[in-house]
Amino acid sequence: MKFKFHVSPSIKGNLTTQEIMKELTCCLLVLFVLACIYYGTNYGADYAMQAVAMLAASLVTTFICEYLFAKIRKRDPKSEIKNSFGWVTAIILTLMVPITMRIYAVVIATAFAIIFGKMLFGGFGHNVFNPAAVGRAVIFASFAGATTDLVTSATPTTTIASNLGWMPSSADELSQFLSQYGGWSSLFLGTYPGALGETFTLAIVILGIFLIVRKIIDWRVPVVYLGTIFVMTMVVAILAGIPSYHGIPGFLWYPVLHLLLGGAVFGAFFMLTDPVTSPTAPAGRTIFALGAGILTVLIRLTGNLPEGCLYSILLMNMFTPMIESALDGKQLEIQTKAKKMFACLAIIGLALAFYSSTQIGKSETAAVPQAEVKEVDQL
């Protein structure tokens, strides 16, 4: 019989970090399987094999990097790898690249994500940037042309951004655009080419709601982020006079189109909710998501890139420490301050929506050479 001392409290809840990561991993793998099925049935088995090879390459790279890092820090590699959850980064990164990406590009991007995105900051829990987003940015910047011989058509985001400047000027133009990708239903289901896992909007939303109900992710982030995109693009639609489509007014279908295309929904549920790189308090997370939503719309409509989700995440990651320190203190006492910050940011968002509405419709092909646009894919 021994009496052990322990600081209070002496009991712990059931939800562990391992469990959180397990459920997150399962949801991400569901998306990956969906991708394999889609590419396997629509394009052939070699496409599905390519997806599997990409994931395998990314996972192996992750484990090698983490093993070496553990060795350098003289820690037990097994427990380091187990408790650093690098595979989540690997899966997210794989889901963000298009099927046509070469394996070596995926390997290098993963290595960058793990080494420069995570380990140099001190490992799991200390990184400033979402490591998967770092990896995707590396591909974006350096390997846009590193494509295989596998052929898919241009993604809808690229098409709408470069050919229409995010503004279908008539119902016919929209119909023509939609028909290339199987119409609204296929945009919802995700059965069109794009980044591996980002296209399956419906599945992502279902998985996201599951994670919210299980309290794995915070509902505030996706709700505020997607809400911001919706409201901003709605304002843009009204100001820019986006035409109605088969009786649906422009201020309704246009925001929906924005949510369906590109990586917004995937980013909302799986990347912005990354706890390590977002603020810890609810008020901070709300403001964080609002900022990311504004940046996404801004980059999409006025930037040179077709899609803004990725960079909005990376930029807001940088603001996380600032948001946190601005909202330090007792939460009941900083409520007014937090609400003021939110309101100010929302007003800036609206002002930017006004600005954006004057910018859309101008084809972006002028700014980015046509050949490159084709390669610059989702996100």
Add this chain to the structure above:
Amino acid sequence: MSLFLGSMSHHIPGRKELTDSKAVVRLLPKKEAYIPLVAGRAAGQNSFNILVEEGEAVQVGTKLAETKSGMYVPIYSSVSGTYKGIVKRMHSTLRPQEHMVIECDGKQTSVQAFEPLDYKHATREECVDFVKNAGIVGLGGAGFPTYVKYGKPDGVECVLINAVECEPYITADYRNVMDDPTDLIIGADIMKKMADVQHVYICIKESHPDLIAKVKENLGGYQGIEVRPVPDVYPMGWERVLVREVLHREYNNLPAEAGAIVGNASSAIAIAKAFTKGEPIHEKTVTVSGNAVKNPQNVVVPVGTPVSEIMEACGGYTAETVRLIAGGPMMGRTIVNDLFVVDRATNAITVLEDVADDAIACLRCGRCSDHCPSGLQPVRIKEAVQKNDLDEMIKRGASSCIECGMCTYICPSHIDVTEHVRKAKRVIAMKKK
């Protein structure tokens, strides 16, 4: 569901079924009772006037000692026998303290400690004075003298009686109220008079419909007393959370600022017994529970009964390494031997199998900030402690922590977050000195 604020509470499985329906067992100390010379900050012979001589015979209700200065608290004997002097022993607050030793004769003969008082015909001030002389202290765990709260009830609109018992495992209050609802309501009526208010709310968890029904049955004839069911979340029994739930108000230091006095249900019963029978607090219902005790049950023991004897009566320990906790698993302290005794504020002994610590890196999920009932950001305080940044510890409000243990409980990485905040509190307190 606020965009800017988390839930500030969390449901914790109560495990009350281990003990709540079992019969209460009465025990007496085998040989000696050790009555702690502790009342709030006052501790030891220097703070107390000892009123009995060594070798003197005492009975249940004999006044043994009273505080010399500060808040007045008398201490009455809980057993009959012979006073043998003073020894230093481990106390449930984890510090060695002086205890008065009484050799029991096992007869439990009693004297009336003081005259009963008909509160209906006494003035408010007389009632408060009576409670002071009866030595009634808060039985919810803090042991704060009850009369102090009723000194100047200006601006107080209601009394909240706390029968929530939000700590897991503990059912002592539940048993006390279930077995003695009339005294609870008499006590509530006395508190109503002392606070000079029109309303008393008896707060009971929604998950205890049987208890709610029992109290409601006995309410007949009393005006202004009602039962208020509250959600089964932790720490609903903390007065700040209770005031927030029932009155939707916040306050800085004392609930009276929000117009409420909060009293514990067992304290209300003790008050009723003092007024009607002239009985001081001499025995305690203590829940002995947890996953490493053979027969979890409620026991009624005289104050000063050693825990080792109680554990023996409950069949002993079932694990090789245990955490013996004076109180519940969330806020109670682990004590490294079972030599301490039941004090007036002890309401539970929890025995848990020891589990190895398995903390991993903080993933900054912010669950501690979402659930902190004080609205603190424990993860940020922890970061300030790790950086040893005193200014940030103060700015982040560490001193407002009540160590309810929520942040450690909720932490998915199994970090002892509460301990980090406790460290911050200590650093700030040192700096102030």
